[in-house]
Amino acid sequence: MTSVLRIHGLTVDVGGLRIVDGLDLDLRKGERVALVGESGSGKSMTARALLRLDPSVSVGGSVLFQGKELIGLPEKEVRKVRGSQIAMVFQDPTTALNPLQRIGEQVAEPLRLRGVGRRSAMKQAAEMLDRLGVPRAAERLGAYPHEFSGGMKQRVMLAAALITRPKVLIADEPTTALDVRVQEQVLTLIEQLAAEEGIAVLLITHDLGIVAGFADRVAVMYAGRKVEENSVDAFFAGPSHPYGKGLLASVPRVDRALTERLDTVPGVPAKPSARPAGCAFHPRCAAAIDRCRTDAPVLLTIGTGQAACHLIEEGALRC
Amino acid sequence: MTTLAVPRFLPVFKIPLLDRIAYPATAVFVLIALVGPWIAPHDPYQVDLNQALLAPGAGHWLGTDSAGRDILSRLLAGARTTVLSSVVVTVGAAVVGIVVAAVAALGGRVVDEVVMRVCDIFLSIPGMILALGVAAALGPSLRSTIIALVVALWPAFARLVRAVLRETMASTYVESARTLGVPPGRLMLRHVLPNSLDSLYVQAALDVSGVIVLMSGLSFLGVGAQPPSADWGAMVADGREYVTTAWWVATVPGLAITLTAVVFGLFGDALRVRLDPTLGD
Numbered sequence A: 001m002t003s004v005l006r007i008h009g010l011t012v013d014v015g016g017l018r019i020v021d022g023l024d025l026d027l028r029k030g031e032r033v034a035l036v037g038e039s040g041s042g043k044s045m046t047a048r049a050l051l052r053l054d055p056s057v058s059v060g061g062s063v064l065f066q067g068k069e070l071i072g073l074p075e076k077e078v079r080k081v082r083g084s085q086i087a088m089v090f091q092d093p094t095t096a097l098n099p100l101q102r103i104g105e106q107v108a109e110p111l112r113l114r115g116v117g118r119r120s121a122m123k124q125a126a127e128m129l130d131r132l133g134v135p136r137a138a139e140r141l142g143a144y145p146h147e148f149s150g151g152m153k154q155r156v157m158l159a160a161a162l163i164t165r166p167k168v169l170i171a172d173e174p175t176t177a178l179d180v181r182v183q184e185q186v187l188t189l190i191e192q193l194a195a196e197e198g199i200a201v202l203l204i205t206h207d208l209g210i211v212a213g214f215a216d217r218v219a220v221m222y223a224g225r226k227v228e229e230n231s232v233d234a235f236f237a238g239p240s241h242p243y244g245k246g247l248l249a250s251v252p253r254v255d256r257a258l259t260e261r262l263d264t265v266p267g268v269p270a271k272p273s274a275r276p277a278g279c280a281f282h283p284r285c286a287a288a289i290d291r292c293r294t295d296a297p298v299l300l301t302i303g304t305g306q307a308a309c310h311l312i313e314e315g316a317l318r319c
Numbered sequence B: 001m002t003t004l005a006v007p008r009f010l011p012v013f014k015i016p017l018l019d020r021i022a023y024p025a026t027a028v029f030v031l032i033a034l035v036g037p038w039i040a041p042h043d044p045y046q047v048d049l050n051q052a053l054l055a056p057g058a059g060h061w062l063g064t065d066s067a068g069r070d071i072l073s074r075l076l077a078g079a080r081t082t083v084l085s086s087v088v089v090t091v092g093a094a095v096v097g098i099v100v101a102a103v104a105a106l107g108g109r110v111v112d113e114v115v116m117r118v119c120d121i122f123l124s125i126p127g128m129i130l131a132l133g134v135a136a137a138l139g140p141s142l143r144s145t146i147i148a149l150v151v152a153l154w155p156a157f158a159r160l161v162r163a164v165l166r167e168t169m170a171s172t173y174v175e176s177a178r179t180l181g182v183p184p185g186r187l188m189l190r191h192v193l194p195n196s197l198d199s200l201y202v203q204a205a206l207d208v209s210g211v212i213v214l215m216s217g218l219s220f221l222g223v224g225a226q227p228p229s230a231d232w233g234a235m236v237a238d239g240r241e242y243v244t245t246a247w248w249v250a251t252v253p254g255l256a257i258t259l260t261a262v263v264f265g266l267f268g269d270a271l272r273v274r275l276d277p278t279l280g281d
Helices: A043-050 A075-081 A103-113 A118-131 A150-162 A180-197 A208-214 A232-237 A242-249 A290-294 A310-314 B015-039 B071-106 B108-124 B127-138 B142-169 B172-179 B184-195 B198-220 B232-242 B248-275
Strands: A003-014 A017-028 A032-036 A058-065 A086-089 A168-172 A200-205 A217-222 A225-231 A300-302 A305-307
Touching: A003 A043, A003 A200, A017 A032, A017 A043, A017 A200, A017 A225, A032 A043, A032 A208, A043 A168, A043 A200, A086 A150, A086 B172, A103 A118, A103 A150, A118 A150, A150 A180, A150 B172, A168 A180, A180 A200, A180 A208, A200 A208, A208 A232, A217 A232, A217 A242, A225 A232, A225 A242, A232 A242, A290 A310, A300 A310, B015 B071, B015 B248, B071 B108, B071 B142, B071 B184, B071 B198, B071 B232, B071 B248, B108 B142, B127 B142, B127 B198, B142 B184, B142 B198, B172 B184, B198 B232, B198 B248, B232 B248
Parallel strands: A032 A200, A032 A217, A086 A168, A168 A200
Antiparallel strands: A003 A017, A003 A058, A217 A225, A225 A305, A300 A305
């Protein structure tokens, strides 16, 4: 299968600090990939860097979109990619819509920007809202965002993002602000549309429950680096990296007693300003050996995936 | 919170009442400014030296000035110059301020820095002195005072609007519009500006009040509307010589200036209470 988006050696520097350090990630047509990690691991910065949303941030490495290099493109060219080729939806739908503009206009705007006539754009907006399960979509084009609930707003956001039939959808914690039932609905909608239109989805999240239900593949980030990547089935069957194991162990489970203490990953995430030498995770790793404190591990292929850990090489960690 | 926003010793200024006073009063003053010349009982420019310096009474309700002209008629005629030019000045300064602020907000760090330091230079000169200088340089006339006051007042608007624009630009919906490929100009006009103007309306309404005083001040000093045109500031200047013998000549237009400034000030306050969610109950 061909890659729609091929990220290679992506680096993001903010004010002299390296937030993302050499990330590799492939997104194939119609594939759903989850990028997980704790707050500050660089997952959101990765998403923003792909669309170059922050002009003050310096982005390096290579991002190939359908074979076209995005890094180094002038802002004007990047703008053509935004929305029409790579779309993005944000965490909080309640603040992501312009409060003074009608729903229809906001959904139709990406089309209008690309020269589609008003009537045709509005018609397509109504169709897209309808597909996303907004009731009486055609009548509600004239409504304002405050007349919609959070879940409906997220559908409006998705409609605006998907109306130009992009090849890639980046969803940055798209369901964090929604209640669980609505989360499920929204994710199902994304899944359906992505399947029907062959859209590749990059889901940024820290919710492993969502990952398990939604993604085909998962990449785990720690301190700006990818430490593990695998198919969802393989990852949930048994992560290779100690950090992945820790994350999975700290998810609450229905098959355990409520009185049982949840496992946690001890310590706090490494700050970009004080990243430990060697493996950035070693101060929090129970199994760390001497080599972890001095050498940075590289990604090794294991089974269907990859992991960056010395213990795997040493055979000290079973996978 | 409410008790802090509304002084207890002024029960009159409870919010609904403020609305009830401010909006109709403003409407009345604007109406007078619009129709003033037509409802004047006498010709405001009719000189009649036999009737000079008459005290307020039956024939001339607010008395006459040194040339025997009816002061009430002159007030009504002058309302147009004073109130409407103040509105023109405020709108002009606000528009210039918005354009400058939008350029600063879109232009990146260097443009922003340069524009805002220019604003600082303007703001460092007292408004009245700057306006007086510009008006004098352009030659005394109503047009000069309008231009002079716009020159003196735009930096305050530019600074205010820039601060609000920056805040709005950081909001998620602007970011979200950007990810959909909206170019900067359209982003500013359709998403940022419409969501930023609330505080500008308040500032503009409050400023009209100050501009009325400033304009009258410039006329009083002789760089504004020229005789014989009926201008409140010029009328006060005319009556100055007779303050001890014919008090009404200077006092009546002076009171008109004060009253108009107060009414527009109340209007600005009422608008602020309405538009600022952190105020009021």
